[in-house]
Amino acid sequence: MSFNEAINYLNVHSELIQTPIIVEGDKIQVGYSGDEIRKFIPIIQRRVKLIKY
Template sequence: MAVTIYGLGCKSTKKAKQWMINNQIPFVERDIKKDPLTVPELQDILRLTMEGTDDIIAKRSSHYQKVEVDFDDLSLVELLEMIQEQPKFLKSPIIVDRNKLQVGYNADEIRQFLPRKTRKFQLLNWTQDLKPIEW
C-alpha cells in the first residue's frame, strides 16, 4: 500500500514529499484544503494515534486559537465534523500507510516508511562507518 501524505501545502508537507521522492517511496498526496478528510478517514487516522485527537490537532495554530469553542465539550463525532469543515485545525503533514502514522515532518521518524531491508542496510552501513574510540 502506498504512503499517503495529507497536507495543507506548508513547508513541512513539501519537505515530506521531497523526502519520499529522494528515497523512491511511492506516495499519494492529498491537499486537505481542497479535498478535506471525511469523518471515516479521520477515524482511520485516529486508530493509529497514541494520544487520539491531541496528536493531530494543531492547538498552537492561530486558526485553533481564534475559535471560541471548547473542544473538550464536543463529542468525538462533532469534533471530527468540525475538522472536516475546517481542515486547518489539523497538523500538517499527516503521513500514513496501512499501519504507520507520522504527524508533522521529522527527519528521523519519517524513516519508518522505508522498507525494512533498506533501514537494515542503512543501519549496517552507518555502524560500519563508526570509528572505534581510542582511549
C-alpha cells in the same frame, strides 16, 4: 467541504501545507521527525543504510 472550499481553507491556513501527513496501512505520521519518519522505510532498507554508514 468542496474542493474549492478546501483550497480556500488551505490558502488561509498555509501552515497545514507545510506539515506533512503520511499514511501507510496502520501507520500515520503528522509533522516531521527524522527518527519517526523512518518507520515508513522498509526495515531491510533501514538495515542496509545502517551497515553502509
